[in-house]
Amino acid sequence: MSLYREEILDHYKHPRNFGVLDDATVTVDGENSACGDRMKFALKARDGVLDETRWSGSGCALSMAGASMLSERIKGKKVHDIESITESDILQMMGGAIVQGRINCALLCFKTLHKGLDLLRSEQNITSTPMPITKKMNISEVVARWPETRLVLSEYNLHCVGCHASSFDTLEAGAKVHGMSEDEIDQMIDDLNIVISHKKQ
Template identity: 40%
Template sequence: MSDLYREHILDHYRNPRNYGTLEPHDRSFEDSNPLCGDRIRIDLRLKDGTIEDIAFTGRGCAISQASASILTEMVKGQSLDFVKELTAEDLLDELGIPISPARRKCALLSLKVLKAAAYGLSEWPE
């Protein structure tokens, strides 16, 4: 079958980890891909520069949602510095599926949102 839709991707899509919102939270950011309508929001609760808790909500294709779920598992309990250093390749490696140029934006939306939250942005600078 499809290399893109391996069982672990579908599992994260059907049973997303850390799904929901955090109230209260220290950081929150939301963004979407206008082209396909994928949308992700990530909330962070911090303690001494470390991600004590993380949650996401969103809608969109399986790749974008599974990627967000996997990303929350990667960074929970890690420091904000760890998140700031995280690269696109790190996340793509963790997904472990061949992402074509057309689907890269789907796969990386969650990382974009997490980075913005980690840097404490409330919206993208002009």
């Protein structure tokens, strides 16, 4: 049994931060209807810092272990830092080798958490800090979050935005498949960040 598999089973059988948070600032629900997973995240924040978090739910080992692992990672962190966590980070946290049909299970915690962060910003007037694009980010994730990046990717001959591989390939991996050098990859990342920064102005 692999180390990652053991860790997932440990978090599933012995979930961290599981329970109710009576004085939560916000509480949100999440659901993966395809697998029947359900979860609730409760967040307590003060001065832009997540002081406490609790979660509860039921579902498969991946979804429940993901919530447990993520709750440990975000507790006590600044909200701005938590916002920088990506889907790719979650998959890597869980070992990386998640089959395509189970990705939604693994990412339910991420999607539920971000619903809570959106509500938290609204409740406490926390200004969202634009998350810079890095070469370790997932291609489809970048395009879904910033549709304006499609043109830049096309200019660098990354026309695989809609293909199956884009759902799990990072920008770096996709670029290397297309023969790009490290310098070219760095330039592409700079151009992507310029595009999204202009969009926000």
